[in-house]
Every structure is written in C-alpha cells, then in structure tokens.
Amino acid sequence: MHENPSSATSPTPPTARRPGGRSARVRSAVHQAVTDLIAERGYGTFAVGEVAARAGVADSSIYRRWGTLEALLMDVVVSRLTEGSPMPDTGSLADDLRSFAAKAAEDVTGPDGLALLRTVVTALGTGPDGESARDRFLSVRSEQLQGMLERARTRGEDAPDVLEVLDGILAPIYVRVLFGVVPLTPDYLDGLVDRVLASRPE
Amino acid sequence: MHENPSSATSPTPPTARRPGGRSARVRSAVHQAVTDLIAERGYGTFAVGEVAARAGVADSSIYRRWGTLEALLMDVVVSRLTEGSPMPDTGSLADDLRSFAAKAAEDVTGPDGLALLRTVVTALGTGPDGESARDRFLSVRSEQLQGMLERARTRGEDAPDVLEVLDGILAPIYVRVLFGVVPLTPDYLDGLVDRVLASRPE
Numbered sequence A, B: 001m002h003e004n005p006s007s008a009t010s011p012t013p014p015t016a017r018r019p020g021g022r023s024a025r026v027r028s029a030v031h032q033a034v035t036d037l038i039a040e041r042g043y044g045t046f047a048v049g050e051v052a053a054r055a056g057v058a059d060s061s062i063y064r065r066w067g068t069l070e071a072l073l074m075d076v077v078v079s080r081l082t083e084g085s086p087m088p089d090t091g092s093l094a095d096d097l098r099s100f101a102a103k104a105a106e107d108v109t110g111p112d113g114l115a116l117l118r119t120v121v122t123a124l125g126t127g128p129d130g131e132s133a134r135d136r137f138l139s140v141r142s143e144q145l146q147g148m149l150e151r152a153r154t155r156g157e158d159a160p161d162v163l164e165v166l167d168g169i170l171a172p173i174y175v176r177v178l179f180g181v182v183p184l185t186p187d188y189l190d191g192l193v194d195r196v197l198a199s200r201p202e
Helices: A021-041 A047-055 A059-066 A069-083 A093-109 A112-124 A128-155 A162-179 A184-198 B021-042 B048-055 B059-066 B071-081 B093-109 B114-121 B127-154 B161-178 B186-198
Strands: none
Touching: A021 A047, A021 A059, A021 A069, A021 A112, A021 B071, A047 A059, A047 B048, A059 A069, A069 A112, A069 A128, A093 A128, A093 A162, A093 A184, A112 A162, A112 B114, A128 A162, A128 B161, A162 A184, A162 B127, A162 B161, A162 B186, B021 B048, B021 B059, B021 B071, B021 B114, B048 B059, B048 B071, B059 B071, B071 B114, B071 B127, B093 B114, B093 B127, B093 B161, B093 B186, B114 B127, B127 B161
C-alpha cells in the first residue's frame, strides 16, 4: 500500500527508475529473504548482512529503510500475519468466521507458520520496536475483524466483539500450534466458531 | 519428588552427605539461578557457566545432571508451570476451574511470568529436548486437569474434557499475556470458566 507508485513524490525523468518500482522490489526481496531465513534457521539466528546478501541489496538499504534488524523482522511478521489474511465477506457471519478461522489456522500451520508464530511471540512486545509492532499487529487485526463484525451487525446479526474472537478462535489456534496439539481439522475450527456464536449473551 | 531422600539408593555412612539432601539443594539453587537469569535477561542470553556461577555449583554438576543447557531450561520451565500449580479440590467444578484459571493467570503474569511463557513457547518443541519437554508439560498438565475433571464427573457434574479447558481457559490467558492484552481481571477469568461450562453440549 505504501508502495503505490502513483503516490511517489515529485516527477522523475522517464529514464530514471520507475518511482516506487525499485522500492517495492527491495521490500519484496528483503521480506522474502527474512521469511526464508526464519523458516530455515529460526528467529534470532541471522544478521542484517545475511538478509541483504540473500535479497541482493546493500546493507545500507536495509538500515536506511528499517533502521534495525528488529524493526525489519517485526515489519515482515506483522505483514505476513495481516496482509496475508484478507477478511472474508460472504454475507453470513458464521461463514465469515469459518473462513477467517480456516485462514488463520493456515497462516500458522504452513511450512514456516510455526517459525513465524514463534517470532511474533518472542519478539512482539520486547523493546520499543516490539512494542510498536505489537500495537500495529493488534490494531491491524482488530480493524480487519471490526469491519467484518460491523457488517454482520448492519445485517442485523448478533456479532461478538473483537476480543471474543481473539479468545475463542485465534487463541486456541495459536496455542494448539505452539504446543503441537495438531492437526487443526476443519471440524475443530468450525467448532470454535460455533462456540463463539453460541456463547453470545441473550 | 525425584529428590525424596527415603528413595535414595543404598545406605550411606551418617557422616557422609545426607542422601538426596545435596542433590535437592543443587536442583533448587540451579533452578533459582535459571529463573532469575530468564527474568533479568530473557531466554537464550546466558550459558551454563553463568548458571553454575550464580548457583554456586560446578559446571560439571549441571552437565552431569541435565546434559545440556536446553534440557535444564526445559526442566525449569516445565517445573515452574506445573509444580507451582497444585490442582484445586473445592468440591465444585465451577469453583475448581475458577481457582485453576486464577492460578494459571498468576503463573504467567508475575514478575517473570511473561519471560517464562516466552521460553515455553520458543523452546518447547524445538529439538529433541524441547519435544520431550513439551510432551512432559502437556502430560503433567493433562494428568492434573484430568484428575480434577474426573472428580467432578464422580460427583455427577458434567465436566469438559482437557482440551476444552486448554482452548477455553489456558489459551486465552496465554495469548492475552503474550500479546499484552492485560490485565486479566477476576471477572474476565471467571467469564472464561462460565463460557466453558455453558458450552457443554446438552
């Protein structure tokens, strides 16, 4: 979103790099390098130099853009766990929540899902970068959910609030994956949704 | 439990060390040193030598008993999160679960609670020591819970199963602490218990 070329600053000669184009490519290459390194070796096992080498960019590009390795890691993790999960809009709250639960489970059970989840848990809230990343993660997730729940209320459905979804759907998924109580079957995930909907106060 | 002096092997002259006594003191001092280091500096920031120095024991005592730093860390964390939580037995399932939820929340919100929880999440399931520690954590916790739930069933109460307690009570507590959505008020914790009990199938 921040990479939208049309929002780049001031005109540049057409022979120069496309505005935003290189920036977006750097971001994408660096994010991919970090994702791969986390999946291969885990959080806390690599330095900026290795990310830069793998992404084919200069160390200085990373420092200029993200400031620190921690800030970069947080950016990658928060992006992966939020951008990768567009919110469903099926016209039914139960179906929306079922899609949401299935996607949230998929996000953390893929090949690098557990590594990613561990990174969130270890790094979010640690130090100033972690604090702000955690706030960003929660606010992005909350906003996405809020929109879905608001649509349901507008349709006249009795929707839970965001924290009920965190407690009833995301928390069991995350804890089961972290503790290795898997697999998360579709029936199990649907059951979480059913319980959240059933436990709405009359 | 493993330190019970009466179960120590073969007689020892009364002038020698009390059987089990020194062993129990070493375990206690080493556990305390690890707990303090985790609280002060976090998981992954110290070596066996520092633990030994702080506990006042030789490095070799640690290696002989635990084998690796990872195995030691797992022993400490699993002990803290299980031994520290004796299961309530009030005669009522709702009251037992409320005490259990309050104690589980207390375990992870104390001064070193978050550090401890992060250690569990990061290390449990990573490598062979982590795998066996995770299995031990889950089986100890499950057995404790199972006993409480069985007592309720014997009294004729309709008790949830262990995984329902994991999903409905422990998971929200752990995820809220990890994500910093705190404090966990008594009303909030009681509400988790009420929902688990209310969502029992008829």
